[in-house]
Amino acid sequence: MPESQVAPRFRIYLITDRKLAAGAGGLAAAVKAALEGAAELEPPGAVAVQLREKDLEARELYELALALKSVCQRFGAPLLVNDRLDVALAAGADGVHLSSTSFTVPDARTLLGSGRLIGVSTHSVEEVSAAATAGADFAVFGPVYAPLSKGSYGASKGLDALKAAVRATHGMPLYALGGMNVSRAAEIAELASVERPCGVATIGAVFGSADPAAAVRSLLRSFNLR
Secondary structure (H helix, E strand, O other), X not given: OOOOOOOOOOOEEEEOOOOHHHHHOOHHHHHHHHHHHHHOOOOOOOEEEEEOOOOOOHHHHHHHHHHHHHHHHHHOOOEEEEOOHHHHXXXXXXXXXXXXXXXXXXXXXXXXXXXXXXXXXEOOHHHHHHHHHHOOOEEEEOOOOOOOOOOOOOOOOHHHHHHHHHHOOOOOOEEEEOOXXXXXXXXXXXXXXXXXXXXXXXXXXXXXXXXXXXXXXHHHHHOOOO
């Protein structure tokens, strides 16, 4: 199995929800605004975008991926597609994000090659360790707090569980998901100085905001990236 030749450098991982983004002028407009906001504070690459619109058919998802790719390329933001390796490849995305019921990491690596990112959703220490062992480039762990938007995978896990998950990464970057807002991102930042999670993943804090640019800037500032 080829090993990845890329590594995640982003600290904010935006997971899309086009229905939430309707209040900000639509998904492409919200992504553009968020990346513009990030660019005011950080060099390219501080933010990545996961296209997660699970109810769309392949053609619609592909067309949306192309639209977002154009925006992401302007700001140096990696674009990943949730689960759909075919769409990720067809659209020239920077990687794929796998759920626990999706392709295995080795199978995805065989199809994607070593030049694209593979992220994995995890909800336990065991899943984090398995993702690292399988060769994932990064994992998302949660929900750390009660989610603001998507349905919860059980009760929120809290910071102690996040600390345990970080210790199971074997050096793989880990992103905390669930209920992220400015104060909670600051808690993750404080923990990062000791336990070293790589960043935060969010849906509602940005795409549920009427001002995605300001929301991203607040998260970046809270995570001590200035």
